[in-house]
Amino acid sequence: MRVLVLGGDGFCGWPTALHLSARGHEVAVADNLSRRRIDVELGVQSLTPIQELPDRLAAWREVSGREIGFHELTVGKDYGGLLALLKTFRPDAVVHFAEQRAAPYSMKSAQHKRYTIDNNLNATNDVLAAIVESGFDIHLAHLGTMGVYGYGTAGAAIPEGYLTVKVETPGGWTEQEILYPPNPGSIYHLTKTQDALLFQFYAKNDGLRITDLHQGIVWGCQTAETRLDPRLVNRFDYDGDYGTVLNRFLIQAALGHPLTVHGAGGQTRAFINIQDTVRCVELALLHPPARGDRVMVMNQMTECHRVRDLAALVAGLTGAEVAHLPNPRAEADENELAVENRRLLAFGLEPITLAEGLLMEIAEVAGRYADRVDRSKIPCVSHWNAERARAAGAGLDVAAE
């Protein structure tokens, strides 16, 4: 099929574009390269030496013999460009990664909150409005987050998008299925809950076919395709804003730095390996909802772990120490989490487990590129609110760790 990948230069978008191309789909990428500009803003860079996008695409052509088109455009601002691209490329599916995706970045300041809201919501609405205006029957697959659900489930497994509840009516308590009540933990997560409402509306009003993939926290860096050539390497973030927890532990371990756990580390989160991310996206594209169906929601995750257990696992493998720091996030320090992920398993996903994949990550990435690390960028310096900032001494204690 023909697939347009919006945000195809990012951490998930790039390996997804390669995977879809390797699987024989005709792929084009649209991106405004904003993720690279945020690196400059934050004074950080990917642990892995990523190439400019045109060089990446040239390397892919050389290695695979396959062509991926590139369209530099800001989804959410350049509506005319996006609509024209839909009309000329005529994709069967659009994969939408064109959003600011870091919770800590979204909480850094009022300007970062504003950028995240403006960028993410206008991007999603522009894609939906352009699909309607194109008149084509294009399937939209969007990368959402497990974070839309919040993390308090009273012991019940989080279902895939919809929740059966009983509602009191004059005839008694009757069952209804509702969109799972959202409880976002950051401005970034909030935008994904607002996206979900956009999807519900366009599916209902215009009959658009939409899949929302609520993804767990991604770990790992490389996929089968990005390993084919050093110029195809995927980005690996370890900084306090964009680095996800497990990747940060790996790089801390490689440096002999203590693994920094926020609070008691009792936060339970859902995880997925980057290789499984790209497989899930293709599985979603191969199993679209029918026209007129409600939004298809799938939980794109494979394992749940407590943060302190992950730290213990990495410490056990590497000999690293564990340090507990004040939590800059306004979140519960302890929670239970269980998640349904039957849909993607039924479509054939065979998950990569932490137990089998972690050592390869350590050898392949964290150890290999450890000399590229800027240690000053490891601390988390984005605080969720005034109280958390005060608790951390306005960030000074953490920055001085």
Add this chain to the structure above:
Amino acid sequence: MRVLVLGGDGFCGWPTALHLSARGHEVAVADNLSRRRIDVELGVQSLTPIQELPDRLAAWREVSGREIGFHELTVGKDYGGLLALLKTFRPDAVVHFAEQRAAPYSMKSAQHKRYTIDNNLNATNDVLAAIVESGFDIHLAHLGTMGVYGYGTAGAAIPEGYLTVKVETPGGWTEQEILYPPNPGSIYHLTKTQDALLFQFYAKNDGLRITDLHQGIVWGCQTAETRLDPRLVNRFDYDGDYGTVLNRFLIQAALGHPLTVHGAGGQTRAFINIQDTVRCVELALLHPPARGDRVMVMNQMTECHRVRDLAALVAGLTGAEVAHLPNPRAEADENELAVENRRLLAFGLEPITLAEGLLMEIAEVAGRYADRVDRSKIPCVSHWNAERARAAGAGLDVAAE
């Protein structure tokens, strides 16, 4: 108290600013005059001859001896200006009307969808982020809409913002109170459901005190203050985009035009008079939630009616005929609706009923200014989706009514 009214030049904002000023509050208005530019875009004007905002404010000074400050600024774009205004004016409360508020306008085209999403969501987020950054304990009162609830309630009255449901847990079905599951009927209504998620987040994360007023369809034009001088007259919209159903019936009747009912007119909606709107806003400001409370939601409406019953009422008073047209909106043609509005009644609201207020509107506005009507602007030409546009002959049948 000191009150900043965002969007204080609009249909609800202007009489609210006057009412609060008349009640002895210190009032300032921020507005970018966008509503007047939309009049130009649509080639329509208020039935009533409204004055430029500086002239309105000068007239108010002359009539009342009270000063209302005016700050021309685009909420949602000029964040620095908004933050500076909060810091210098130091309001106790902000009333947020700074949103595009017409459902048909939001559905006219992709560009109108884009404008509504961009304007409304960035405006709301900017206000919230600026209140946090100001560090002041400012109460935010926002004008939401009954339309966030959708219009299918299975016979139960719509509660004020939150719904008690039973959720299955390992221990059995347990009661929880959730934000009422949203079911917006247009892009405009959608933005209000997305606003509600912004409010939930900022109340939880930053302890902001927020009241969300889910308003019914407003009818009427004048309030005690706007009647004091012709230069203070409130705007009255009768066009297919901005005119609300009852006001459109009144002007159609005054012209001897048939009252245009969409479909069978079985849509039941909640209504409120503009005079009650401004009273409700003050009542909300006088009863803010405490810091740390959840978002206070109140249903700001006083009566529910079926559209065809309203048409029959106006026809009975005026002798007008009733015409049924294809519905340009994607909505149910028949629904039941019952709404809780105990909070505002408990705070002292004494509603103006249709039965007592309708004749005054006919005499005071619709009849008096009927010679200013542009009949070509009465038809609804904004269609919700491709199917509704086809059903109406791409708008030609309706435009030719």
